[in-house]
Amino acid sequence: MYLTRIYINARRQGAKKLLGSPQAMHAAVLSGFPPGADSGRALWRVDSDDRLRPALFVVSRDQPDLTHIEEQAGWPSLPTAHSTIYSGFLASLEPTQKWAFRLTANPTHRATINGKSKVMAHVTVAQQVAWLAERQELLGVSFGTETLPSFTLTHREVRQFKRADQTVTLGLASFEGILTVVDPQKLRGALTEGIGRAKAYGCGLMTLANP
CATH class of the missing domain: 3.30.70 (Alpha-Beta Plaits)
Structure with a gap:
């Protein structure tokens, strides 16, 4: 890697x-x-x-x-x-380590509309923050507590662009904060495979740095 x-x-x-x-x-x-x-x-x-x-x-x-x-x-x-x-750094990840992280993502959820399941964007700050907090176990990390999360939403925007003859609309949210490693293997997967949707369009890449 x-x-x-x-x-x-x-x-x-x-x-x-x-x-x-x-x-x-x-x-x-x-x-x-x-x-x-x-x-x-x-x-x-x-x-x-x-x-x-x-x-x-x-x-x-x-x-x-x-x-x-x-x-x-x-x-x-x-x-x-x-x-x-990147492989050496990934191999060095261990439980209890603390890292500063940065992530731009496309927070979404599934909703049933007129009997059909559709992927919808989260549109509020609270929804987007909750979206990331709810994924901490999946990502193999801890983001603090529900009442005192260890990250903040630093930027949000809606982007539109052309793909062939279609217009694509994405809701973007950028997060920064501190995470604690819980499951290194899960975290390695998140760092190399991405988080959430729209990975082809600049979403899902989390990077770590010394806190």
């Missing part, structure tokens, strides 16, 4: 296309793997802490070549792409 980071030059026209369309970014990420490469379900996320230099993170089985993103939307003469082997 590899964890790759590349910075995007938001002033460039190519960057505006990628940042404006999760469909375009998804295609650009997949283009980083040649035929026969094992990308698995490549996860990606854009962090816009610096809006002029947002960071694109990619988790994949094989190491991607993001030269085309450097050329179209980065600094070709000063490349910023950097890949690290």
Whole structure:
């Protein structure tokens, strides 16, 4: 497994296309793997802490070549792409460890409408926070208590973009906080396979850092 980071030059026209369309970014990420490469379900996320230099993170089985993103939307003469082997870090996860985490997700639920089961987006802050809190056992972590969760909802938005001749609408929620490892194997699965829906469109990639 590899964890790759590349910075995007938001002033460039190519960057505006990628940042404006999760469909375009998804295609650009997949283009980083040649035929026969094992990308698995490549996860990606854009962090816009610096809006002029947002960071694109990619988790994949094989190491991607993001030269085309450097050329179209980065600094070709000063490349910023950097890949690290992720497997060693994943193997080092142990119970009781505490990590700072970041996650952008697409919180959804199933509802029955006119007798049919449909996937619906959670739309309120309370619903989106509860969505993540309810998944802590599945993810192999602890997020504190129901009355005192160890994370906050830092950003939420509704994004619309074109996919072929259709308009896709996603409700996005970004979370940051502290987690405690309970089941390392479950957490490894969450970190490499993603959390929730819309993984192709920049959702579901959780990253960890020292608290």
